[in-house]
Amino acid sequence: SAVISQKPSRDICQRGTSLTIQCQVDSQVTMMFWYRQQPGQSLTLIATANQGSEATYESGFVIDKFPISRPNLTFSTLTVSNMSPEDSSIYLCSVRYSTNEKLFFGSGTQLSVL
Amino acid sequence: DAKTTQPPSMDCAEGRAANLPCNHSTISGNEYVYWYRQIHSQGPQYIIHGLKNNETNEMASLIITEDRKSSTLILPHATLRDTAVYYCIVRFFYNQGGKLIFGQGTELSVKP
Numbered sequence: 001s002a003v004i005s006q007k008p009s010r011d012i013c014q015r016g017t018s019l020t021i022q023c024q025v026d027s028q029v030t031m032m033f034w035y036r037q038q039p040g041q042s043l044t045l046i047a048t049a050n051q052g053s054e055a056t057y058e059s060g061f062v063i064d065k066f067p068i069s070r071p072n073l074t075f076s077t078l079t080v081s082n083m084s085p086e087d088s089s090i091y092l093c094s095v096r097y098s099t100n101e102k103l104f105f106g107s108g109t110q111l112s113v114l
Numbered sequence: 115d116a117k118t119t120q121p122p123s124m125d126c127a128e129g130r131a132a133n134l135p136c137n138h139s140t141i142s143g144n145e146y147v148y149w150y151r152q153i154h155s156q157g158p159q160y161i162i163h164g165l166k167n168n169e170t171n172e173m174a175s176l177i178i179t180e181d182r183k184s185s186t187l188i189l190p191h192a193t194l195r196d197t198a199v200y201y202c203i204v205r206f207f208y209n210q211g212g213k214l215i216f217g218q219g220t221e222l223s224v225k226p
Binding site for chain 2: 004031033035042043044045048092094101102103104105106107108
């Protein structure tokens with residue numbers, strides 16, 4: 001199984017600020033994804049993080065609000081920009097290995113915006 | 115990817131089998147059925163997947179009906195640690211890099 005490290009594990013932020021979440025995997029992966037889970041809700045896919053190119057965003061999510069980087073095959077960041085209380089959620093990184101059809105998930109980042 | 119329908123919640127007695135149903139009536143021939151679960155405050159965990167035949171691994175069994183319009187995840191001897199939200203997901207095996215679209219899932223409560 002994958003070892004996925006997400007940092008920070010939780011944070012409390014002020015309205016209008018930005019937070020960058022890091023996702024580090026123990027070995028090279030083909031695909032990396034970012035999900036959001038609002039309180040009491042299921043997971044919603046934000047975007048696919050593409051190595052060396054712009055991320056592919058799902059409907060309802062835009063790059064200005066959720067810029068994503070993926071500089072190599074083991075690391076990605078998600079930034080939540082100009083935060084509001086509605087951004088309070090758990091943000092999860094997930095990965096897929098090229099030879100394995102399973103998705104593995106990190107333990108998530110619990111974000112609270114005041 | 116086809117849409118799935120699951121009951122919002124279920125209870126199960128500890129030590130008994132937990133049978134979690136999933137309807138996917140619009141499934142196509144190339145779509146697989148995946149099951150994940152999410153224990154409170156953790157990221158989702160893969161359980162099992164299948165196409166047509168029934169599947170079994172160390173965690174669970176997956177029973178898919180002959181017409182493939184529904185399936186059942188079976189936890190043979192549920193324990194308190196199996197209390198979680200269980201997600202049934204249908205997707206093409208090679209769709210768009212393997213992303214998963216989650217529905218609302220079934221919240222399973224295993225009781226002593």
